[in-house]
Amino acid sequence: MKPRERLSEEHWIVTENAHEAIISMDTFEKVQEKISEKAAPIKRSREENAAAKDDTIFRGMVYCNICQKRMSVHRQLSGKRTVFYFSCNRFGEYKAEKCQAVITDRTIQNTVKAAFDTILSNNKKSYKAYLEGYADIKREIKQENEKELTEIGRRISVLSRLQSEYYEKYVLGDWKKEDFEREKEHLHQKKKELESLKEKQVAIFDEEKRRLEEKHQYLKAIFKGKSKKWNKEFVKAIIDKIFIGKDHTVEIKFKFEEMPVITEKIGRKVKR
Ligand SMILES: [Zn+2]
Numbered sequence: 001m002k003p004r005e006r007l008s009e010e011h012w013i014v015t016e017n018a019h020e021a022i023i024s025m026d027t028f029e030k031v032q033e034k035i036s037e038k039a040a041p042i043k044r045s046r047e048e049n050a051a052a053k054d055d056t057i058f059r060g061m062v063y064c065n066i067c068q069k070r071m072s073v074h075r076q077l078s079g080k081r082t083v084f085y086f087s088c089n090r091f092g093e094y095k096a097e098k099c100q101a102v103i104t105d106r107t108i109q110n111t112v113k114a115a116f117d118t119i120l121s122n123n124k125k126s127y128k129a130y131l132e133g134y135a136d137i138k139r140e141i142k143q144e145n146e147k148e149l150t151e152i153g154r155r156i157s158v159l160s161r162l163q164s165e166y167y168e169k170y171v172l173g174d175w176k177k178e179d180f181e182r183e184k185e186h187l188h189q190k191k192k193e194l195e196s197l198k199e200k201q202v203a204i205f206d207e208e209k210r211r212l213e214e215k216h217q218y219l220k221a222i223f224k225g226k227s228k229k230w231n232k233e234f235v236k237a238i239i240d241k242i243f244i245g246k247d248h249t250v251e252i253k254f255k256f257e258e259m260p261v262i263t264e265k266i267g268r269k270v271k272r
Helices: 025-051 105-171 177-225 232-238
Strands: 013-015 062-064 072-078 081-088 101-104 239-244 249-254 261-264
Touching: 081 105, 101 105, 101 239, 105 177, 105 239, 105 249, 105 261, 177 232, 232 239
Parallel strands: 062 239
Antiparallel strands: 013 072, 072 081, 081 101, 239 249, 249 261
């Protein structure tokens, strides 16, 4: 029998995570062992893909707008150039048709950059104002938090004072033991409530501070993005998710922008 010829690398299309898991990990591993020799070159190239420096900067954030699931990444070698594209070939829920959404890395980049420029030019003033006021806002939040904590602390110390007053009444014989015990238990409950309120307040403050700092980082990145070459780190700092439709629309959810941007795909310019 004549051995099958191997395709040369430039004809390869490597697809990652294209299928959802339908077998157990255990079975999967056993099968993998059996086919590992045959699959070695594909596995290797898959690892190379993940580690590749020329990886797509949008990896992990591109979703299919039909089934809402993450799209698979494909890498195609065309001559010396590597082309990345995303696709979804799942069957939509309750649908007989596959999603068939597909888009190249290049088209995403052109589309996202155009949306980014629009956002920046529309919001430049408010972003700048936010960045300038950042230190003040941070200080205000901190002061507000301290005020709340002081107030809770004050209420706790009132309870402690009451407790010694009650004890005195009991010792002096003004109160019966059961009255004292009942009131003491009541104070104890109130104190516990205040302690948990204090914990909540601290958590709220931490969360507020984290969000504030994150937004600050985001806006700083936004201004840098105008001149800087876009890389994975930058894209991750400004974009949450990108949804690709079957039609020509792309929905981009930028971080900290309330509304997603819905825009037309911008492909490569057609030369005439
Ligand atoms: Zn889909």
